[in-house]
Amino acid sequence: MKGLASFVMSGRYRALLVAMASSGSLLFCWLGAAVTALVTLRRGPAQGAWILMWASLPALVVTRMSGDTTPLALLAGTFVLALVLRLSVSLALAVLASALVGVITGLLTLAFGGAMLEQLSAVFADFVRALQQANNADGVTLVAPGVTQLAGMIGAANAALSVLCLMLARYWQAALYNPGGFAGEFRELxxxxxxxxxxxxxxxxxxxxxxxxxxxxxxxxxxxxxxxxxxxxxxxxxxxxxxxxxxxxxxxxxxxxxxxxxxxxxxxxxxxxxxxxxxxxxxxxxxxxxxxxxxx
Structure with a gap:
């Protein structure tokens, strides 16, 4: 992973290539978010925003084709946390900002992701109904999550993943430019x-x-x-x-x-x-x- 970070930081277009390639994948979108955060931490908000802008394009394609906003939300959430860390030089404050990222993600999902939430709610309802029938003899009562509850879950998941991507980017930054610095910083949170x-x-x-x-x-x-x-x-x-x-x-x-x-x-x-x-x-x-x- 340190080798990948070194490759990314050796040139802006290499960073852009990795960020765009991974942001177009549901499986590796975390990598694009971490690369964007690393560039933001090391080279500043302007360079990070440039990576974010171009990396958002394949993420938008994924959203358009599958309806899944995970890559786009993770990119934006991680960039916000990296921006807070870059400007405040406080990892504790950046982690604290994840709560706001999660709430805003949930609210935006409620506002613009109604169709996706309805589909997820229907899937959960069918799953819960099947479990209810299987455990009917035991008198188990299960409740499927509704649209509002699912939006909160999506927000919390994005907040947690954004923190993990930020931690990875900060680890890369320390490994390249200040070996061992991240461990002490994290333990003091x-x-x-x-x-x-x-x-x-x-x-x-x-x-x-x-x-x-x-x-x-x-x-x-x-x-x-x-x-x-x-x-x-x-x-x-x-x-x-x-x-x-x-x-x-x-x-x-x-x-x-x-x-x-x-x-x-x-x-x-x-x-x-x-x-x-x-x-x-x-x-x-x-x-x-x-x-x-x-x-x-």
Missing amino acids: RYPVGVMASLVVGALALASMGLVYRSWSVNLLIPVSVIGFALLHAWAAVKGRGTFWLTAMYVAWLLFDAAKLMLVGLAVVDAWVDFRRRWLGADRDDRDDDTSGRDD
Whole structure:
């Protein structure tokens, strides 16, 4: 992947070629978004916007032919996050902006993607009906997501993918120009109490409005979850845990809702207690104790 990043940054037309080729594919559109973000971070908003403009053309073709707006939405969302990072030089602020990206994506999907949402709703309804019939004996009641709920899900998915593409672009940038810089930057991600409280209270308020709006509340929890992952990486670095442990945590997060809630809970508590400071203090104390023992 570093070789690809080096190829992209060796010339503007090489970057354009990769971005346009991948943005016309539903499978590799994430690559075009990451390349656009990398150019924005390294060469500035003007060059990033130029890549975005041309890469949007094949994405628009995909939207026209299949009705799927994923490549176009991912390009735009990732560019916005990269622009925030470039202008603010704050990864935490860029990740926070993903909540707004998700909400805006959902609203635009509601406004302009009515036909696609209706088709998706019908597909889910048929699927849920089949499950309902299969589990009828158990008295299971299933509810298919409606148009508004699906729009929130699409927005949340685009926000999460935009964050991942931004992280990939930032990793590429560090690998090429500041080796090891991204790891430390990511581990230090943290929000103050006011920001964290606003995100959590907003998510709870949306969720309390009913099942329809719970998917919208996920948009506000995406930055919180990213902080949780940063906390896990910081703990692994302090305690010397290997990649196996981190991989296991990621798998658990994908498979179990309890792991997702635990990660959010850790991020919220961290806003008050600052786990990293405590871990680093305890680690220094341990090293001091070891040094004292050797002196004796």
